[in-house]
Amino acid sequence: MPASDTRIVGCITDWQLWQQAVDGSLPLPCDVVELRVDALPPDVTCDDVLARPCPKPLLVTVRDAAEGGAREMPYVQRSAWALKLLPMATMLDWELANLEKAPAMAQLVHAAGVQLVASYHDFNGTPALDDLLAKERRARELGADIAKFAFRLHSEQDMQVGLDLLSRATGPVAVMGMGPQAAESRLLYARHGSRLVYGYLGSTPAAPGQTSAEFLHAQLRGEV
Numbered sequence: 001m002p003a004s005d006t007r008i009v010g011c012i013t014d015w016q017l018w019q020q021a022v023d024g025s026l027p028l029p030c031d032v033v034e035l036r037v038d039a040l041p042p043d044v045t046c047d048d049v050l051a052r053p054c055p056k057p058l059l060v061t062v063r064d065a066a067e068g069g070a071r072e073m074p075y076v077q078r079s080a081w082a083l084k085l086l087p088m089a090t091m092l093d094w095e096l097a098n099l100e101k102a103p104a105m106a107q108l109v110h111a112a113g114v115q116l117v118a119s120y121h122d123f124n125g126t127p128a129l130d131d132l133l134a135k136e137r138r139a140r141e142l143g144a145d146i147a148k149f150a151f152r153l154h155s156e157q158d159m160q161v162g163l164d165l166l167s168r169a170t171g172p173v174a175v176m177g178m179g180p181q182a183a184e185s186r187l188l189y190a191r192h193g194s195r196l197v198y199g200y201l202g203s204t205p206a207a208p209g210q211t212s213a214e215f216l217h218a219q220l221r222g223e224v
Contacts, residue, residue, distance in 0.1 A: 006190045006191075006193075006194060006195060006196070006197055006220065007031040007032050007195065007196050007197075008029070008030045008031050008032070008197055008199060008213055008216050008217055008220065009030060009031070009032045009033075009034050009059060009196050009197065009198045009199070009213070010028055010029065010030030010032070010033050010034065010056075010199060010200070010201040010213035011034045011036060011198055011199065011200045011201060011206035011207075011210070011213070012033060012034065012035050012036065012201050012202070012206075013036045013039035013070065013200075013204060013206045014039070014202060014204065015040050015041055015044055017201060017202045018035060018040075018049070021033060021054065021055070021201070022052040022053065022054055022055065023052070024055065026201065026202070027214075028055065028056055028201065028213075029213050029214045029216075029217040030056065030199070030201070030213040030216075030217065031056070031057070032056060032057045032058070032059050032090065032091070032196070033054050033056045033057070033058055033059065033201070034058075034059040034060075034061055034093075034198065034206075035049070035054070035058060035059070035060055035061065036061050036063060036070065036206055037049075037060065037061065037062040037081050037082075037085070038061070038062050038063045038064075038065070038069040038070045038071055038073060038078075039070035039071075039206070042071070046080075046081055046084045046085065049085060049088075050084070050085070050087075050088060053088055054088065057090035057091070058088055058089050058090055058091075059089070059090065059091040059092070059093060059117070060082060060085045060086075060088075060089040060091070060092050060093070061092075061093040062078045062081045062082050063093070063095075064078065064095050064097075064098060066097075067095050067097070067119070067120075067121045068121055068123065068207065075098070079102070079105070082094065082105075083108060086108075086109065086112040086114050087112065089112075089114050090114065090115065091114060091115040091116070091117055091145075091146075092109050092114050092115070092116055092117065093117040093119050093148065094109075094116065094117070094118060094119070095118070095119050095120070095121075096118045096119060096120045096135060096138065096139055096142070096144075096147075097120075099118055099139070099142045099143075099144070100138075100142070103142055103143070106142055106143030106144070107143070109143075110143065115145040115146065116143055116144050116145050116146075117144065117145065117146045117147075117148050117174070117196070118139040118142060118143075118144035118146070118147050118148065119147075119148040119149075119150070120132075120135055120139075120147075120148070120149050120150070121149075121150045121151070122150070122151040122152060123151075123152055123178065124152055125151065125152050125154060125158070126151045126152065126153060126154065126158035126161050126162075126177075127151060127161075128161075129161050129164050129165060129168075132149060132161070132165050133165065133168060133169070135147070135149070136149075136165070136169050136170065136171075136173060137170060140170060140171055144171075145172065146171075146172045146173065146174055146195050146196065147169070147171070147172070147173045147174070148173070148174040148175075148196065149162075149165065149173065149174070149175050149176070150175075150176045150177070150178060150207070151177065151178065152177070152178045152179045153177040153178065153179050153180075153181040153182070153185055154179065158177070158181075159177065159181060159184075159185055159188070162175045162176075162177060162185060162188075162189050163188070163189070163192055166189060166192050166193045166194060167192075167193075172195045173193075173194065173195065174194050174195050174196035174197070175189045175194045176189060176194070176197070176198065177189075177209070178207065178209050179209055180209070181209075182209020182210065183209055183211045186198070186209075186210075186211065186216070187216070187219055187220070190216075190220055191220075197216055197220070198210060199211050199212050199213035199214070199215060199216040199217075200212055200213060201213055
């Protein structure tokens with residue numbers, strides 16, 4: 001799959017930035033906007049978000065704190081947010097570990113006509129390729145449309161694991177590295193078939209090593 005077919009995801013982790021995105025005052029050099037609900041102020045309600053549609057396809061993420069979420073949210077609260085926002089979403093990101101616990105989530109997501117991104121994060125290192133491939137297969141069994149993997153890179157060998165995962169996966173995957181090689185890995189993996197590549201909107205990265213969506217757009221779409 002050529003890099004031109006990779007979707008650039010612009011991440012929003014700030015309520016004011018979201019308001020600027022929906023009122024048209026924030027440039028959106030991306031194909032999809034990700035709203036990180038877990039990073040919003042606790043007093044923001046679901047109705048506040050639903051009040052105005054996003055001008056681009058929306059990826060809703062209510063990240064579990066155990067996998068990098070900005071704040072602790074009970075599972076019931078996270079699920080409620082996710083389901084209430086499905087009418088405005090194009091995609092929903094839900095952790096593979098939590099799909100294992102509640103496989104009905106995939107049915108609810110697909111019934112709403114929304115794609116499911118099943119995500120797995122390792123903030124300490126790069127898992128063995130066989131382990132990642134097993135998780136990718138399990139994500140398919142649980143209904144994932146895209147299996148997303150983010151792991152910390154420590155060496156060139158780790159970088160190669162991501163390339164091998166892209167070449168051997170049974171379906172669409174998104175792969176990204178964290179750590180000092182994160183920026184390099186994200187461009188490399190996008191050019192080798194990663195279905196999603198994430199960059200931040202505004203001025204604050206949403207993950208370790210994340211570059212801006214504007215930078216990704218320039219690099220992958222040939223615009224400077």
